[in-house]
Amino acid sequence: METAFESGLRFTEVSDIDQLNELAERWMRYYNATQIHSRHGLTRYQAWNKIKAEQLILPPPAEYCRELAISTPKEAKVSPDLEIRFGGRYYSVKDIRGVLVGQKLLVAKNPWETDGARVATYDADGNEIWQAVPQIEFDEMGFRADAAVIGAEYKGRIDTVAQQHAKELDKLAMGADTLEEAAAKRKGKAVPFNGEIDPYKHQEDTLAARNTLYLPKQGTQMEYNRMEVAEQVLSKVEMAKLLKPRIEAAGGDWKQAVRMLQTAYPQGIEASRLDEAFDKLMNAGRLKIHRTGSL
Template identity: 40%
Template structure:
């Protein structure tokens, strides 16, 4: 049953890390005639109907703390823990409120628990647009934001306890009293870690650490501006809100991929924000600049012909392509790889057999299947006879010097109606027969003609 050991956390400067948490008041609710104490005899689990009656009147307490200085911000809302209430409280905390309250600005990081309001799209959109790195602790690990948890105890003991002696009539009055107490506490209470007041430590913030928030109206508009998906063109640009933005500075960007783009509250028209997801699963924000257009409609970032030469840094796809080229050609640099490719060398030195999966596969010997013969009446093909001239052309090529004018006359006499195509070989053999007689011995020839 012992707790697991914890690790202490440190922040770099005021406004570097804020922690936010909501908690329902276990003592009070706001009735029609003012704040009332929740009597344990009336409001408990055994009487859920009584709790249901005052559901919309229960006080929710939002506390925000600055991790470095310990400064706390306190605000009450009615109803329930919702994305709208959380966003409004954060927006109010970032504004400059009172001359006696120096605490304001946009935090660089915000730690919270994984509640439905904390992970809602409205609250996430607000954090994206304000470039706030949202850190959500794991379920059951409330001590990761122990500072704000302890702040709830301080508020209950030192502020809410006073409401028993003087009941507030409206929510505005409760928040007015809460603001007075908050400024008093931050200005006078000595923090145990810093041994100084909370406002005193927060005042050490530097100019580059203090990011001023836009107006409440602009912040509320940003809370509902969901990032839009945009496709990267071959110029490493995206279209957003009627203009072109340069995304060449976004780490790992590639032509054809899609990026989430949202508004940038700091320079609403001149820049936007590309939303990426890091290896740790957290969102990362990269500012991208709007591309201006000259009087002729050319981009101001374009290279002027004959005067400039520009090229983008290599994208991951280009780098990977070169590495693969060197692996395939067995080289160690791009010049050798291009030379090997031009000489049409076989990839991988011919070590890869593309048919190996075919030749190495042992196929089964299939048993022959018994079948039935098909009786087919083969069609009779009749070929038209060749003319004497057509047949002479074919036979002359075959007989060479044996062909004579008498041969043509013989062909006409033997086949007066034309020469059948299937008789060409027989005719050729017949016409070659005298040549065989001439090649016989001379004595046999004499005997054949009667010895003369």
């Protein structure tokens, strides 16, 4: 530019900036069309014509660029589906390293993509890095365009960092190499950490360090409504119904037993003493026992 164009201006009278721009543009076309580049051996126009459509990235429309100039980044909260809402659209942040559900991310428009968005992330040194996030497309019925088709495929959500750590801790606790092995051990009631951790060790250490004996305190008996439960009393008729089968099964004289019961228990007897009454009849010798063979 300095040697091939500006040096010629000494021999030309330039009246205004428009004339200068016209001369500069004509020189640019001439230079790019005729001068061979030392790196590839072609003119710059010849090399430019070899570019492919996918390699030529066009800038956004002028209106969008003006919006970028006056727009400011905003915070967006990460949903349980690892999505954010920004500018009335939804974007997936599942590929953002270390993203957490409920986390607030700083989001801005993407200057290289209309309706695109970028999220502020940070590297190990704390440097701010803007990462592009894809927009989530929806069909005319409001379903996600990339959603799994029921009965045809399955798409699981990517685990967050917290979920990944939880799975690693699960394998560590169960002494397993895989999640399946950890689940099998847990189903088999295996003790975590192979029983090497005593969950009550801190209690034992605290009590031993304090070495304190607590004496029982004297208290006052609380008043309460105590229900008196009366035991069932069997009448002579009820006693007869219960004792007759037992006496006859033992080979006794039921008529003699009835007379004794009427004399000994005119008011009946408590249900818990029924066996006592039976034994009394036998011990008194008034109950005739017929032994026919061994008992």
